[in-house]
Amino acid sequence: MQLVRQKGNKSQQGHRYAAGPRGRFGVAVAALLVAALGTACGSGQSGPDRPAKEKAAEAGAAGALSAAEKAKAAQQARIVAAKKWGLRKTPLTAPPAPKEKPEIHTRDGFEVEDQEEYPNVFTTVPTEDKVVFLTIDDGSEKDPEFLKMMQELKIPYTAFLSDYVVRDNYPYFKKMQDAGVTLNNHTLNHRYMPGLSYEQQREEICGQQDTIQKQFGKRPTLFRPPYGNYNQDTLRAAKSCGIKAVPLWNAEAFTNRMDYREWDRDLHPGDIILTHFRGKEDWKGTMPDMIRHVMKTVTDKGYAVARLEDYL
Ligand SMILES: [Zn+2]
Structure with a gap:
């Protein structure tokens, strides 16, 4: 029973977040960016290429947001899973895999001959x-x-x-x-x-x-x-x-x-x-x-x- 309720909460939160104020803010920023670009290059505000530019900028902003949203959603899922499985604290997220692998040697005292x-x-x-x-x-x-x-x-x-x-x-x-x-x-x-x-x-x-x-x-x-x-x-x-x-x-x-x-x-x-x-x-x-x-x-x-x- 509890399990089902938590699952419901999780998807509701996810949905709320996706359609939340940050999503609208992102579009507003994109629109401002496009306006600034338009002024800088001196092209007419109603030029034929404007909608394409606007779309591209919006797509960029939306892309960045969705990455942040993904991380947020992953963390949210971890919090929910930790609660579901009875962990008092949510496990910490490991850093990305190291670009260079560490140089490993045999532990002192653990060597065999040669x-x-x-x-x-x-x-x-x-x-x-x-x-x-x-x-x-x-x-x-x-x-x-x-x-x-x-x-x-x-x-x-x-x-x-x-x-x-x-x-x-x-x-x-x-x-x-x-x-x-x-x-x-x-x-x-x-x-x-x-x-x-x-x-x-x-x-x-x-x-x-x-x-x-x-x-x-x-x-x-x-x-x-x-x-x-x-x-x-x-x-x-x-x-x-x-x-x-x-x-x-x-x-x-x-x-x-x-x-x-x-x-x-x-x-x-x-x-x-x-x-x-x-x-x-x-x-x-x-x-x-x-x-x-x-x-x-x-x-x-x-x-x-x-x-x-x-x-x-
Ligand atoms: Zn064993």
Whole structure:
């Protein structure tokens, strides 16, 4: 019931805005501009080309207005979605994707021997933008409400899928992909990588590359080892399977708390947040509960969630 009422409000506001005083103001400005132009070039006010000029100026002003209106409408939709999904604050909007991608290095202490030959392992993306990145692992919980929530709130995230919990419902993740989410590699069976031989690790990683390519039409470029555990063979195998980067995480989100890697127990610009596709049988809450908690933390600290792929 509440849902329907909010939707009604949203479209009414949108309509009111489009036909509102600013629209008329825009036309008035356009008319003044045309009048000034007419005087400056000395052509007669009633010249045959005047209506065309007027039209062009009006079209220009209307174009500029509609861009502003679009941004306003998007923000309005976000406010409505935040209310609908029980977020106390509206999520902040991330800045545009950086024109130049940051130069990423493997985090100190996270290197393997000859690290420079292998994909980089990092927990934070170097940036001064006040953004964090949301990554969601495994895939056992397939909650349709979660897909709806993220789409309506326009919160970007990146998925790291492990086939053994995904294969019973590929269409769920296809929907996720269709909504703009990148599906990445978290191995076939979620084994502890350092306990496996190079060949076994390669099967786990390349096998998942093949599966994602077959099911979703795109070969991942990002890989995250189960539990964040890896050795040199893992990175060597990942590279041979076509992996370009190995993003780990600097904070982990649950339905009721956030765990931090750093001593200051805080978020930092560019931090990667890990969470999981889990449901009520795994933790005390639903996926939307978890997102509400993440977004409360992130927004209270003044961060926006940005798209990881925009920075890599
Ligand atoms: Zn995992």
